Amino acid sequence: SAVISQKPSRDICQRGTSLTIQCQVDSQVTMMFWYRQQPGQSLTLIATANQGSEATYESGFVIDKFPISRPNLTFSTLTVSNMSPEDSSIYLCSVDPGPGYTFGSGTRLTVV
Amino acid sequence: AQSVTQLDSQVPVFEEAPVELRCNYSSSVSVYLFWYVQYPNQGLQLLLKYLSGSTLVKGINGFEAEFNKSQTSFHLRKPSVHISDTAEYFCAVSPARGGQAGTALIFGKGTTLSVSS
Structure with a gap:
């Protein structure tokens, strides 16, 4: 099975700033999925990233807030933009x- | 679209007792089913999965689950739990797709298993 390296493992950010999260996979994959897990909650799908096309966002998530890049078949980034404490997840x-x-x-x- | 219902949000049990964590799903197409475990402050670990074939699936750490198509259920069981099994357990579903990469997993809300001595 594939192995994923995700960075950073944790961060504390000021409100109003942005954080970019990176995922590197050890093999080529067609689709990558991004989830959010709010405190004490289950996993909610944010978007599906397909290489060479725009990401597909789930209801309640928008590209301006969570822009995603998928430059090749082994890498993707998710940016959490203009963060507020509610983005702590x-x-x-x-x-x-x-x-x-x-x-x-x-x-x-954690957004402070 | 698929959905997953985990019928118990919390399950407290004593050590060495059997446990069943219940999961029901809804789907208009054939599905793959998964159970994941998340220990405190850790990532997701796959316990077991049902793709096809035998409806009784054995996983890691002594867990097993039975796929029941008529009941649309995929309950997780362990005959004797340990303190170390204390964790959050998630049931998840995806559409079956013949082995090719497909859509994202849809998760249930999770069940907190608390094992005490």
Whole structure:
């Protein structure tokens, strides 16, 4: 199965700033998925990133707030923009080389 | 679209007792089903998955789950739990797609398993 390296593992950020989270996969994958896990909650899909096309966002998530890049088949970034304390969550990337989902270790974000 | 319902938000049990964590799903197409565990302040770990074939699936750490298509359920069981099994457990579903990469997993809200001595 694929192995994902996700960075940073955690960060504390000031409100109004932005943070970019990176995911590097050790093999080529068609789709990458970005999730948010708010404190004490389950995982919610933010968007699906397909190389060579715009990411597809789920209801409640917009590109201006969570821009995603997918420059090649092994890498993706998620930016959390203009952060507020409500953005404090764990953000995870995931891939599905088919079938068998693998998750990054997560980025624990605290906005102060 | 698919959805997942985990029927119990919290399950407290004593050490060495059996446990069942319940999961029901809804889908108009065939599905793959997964159970993940998340220990405190850690990432997600796959416990087991059902893709096809035998409806009884064995996973890591002594867990098993049974796929019941008629009941649209995928309950997780362990005959004897340990203190170390204390964690959050998530049931998840995706559309079945013949082995090719497809859509994202949809997660249930999670069940907190608390094992005490």
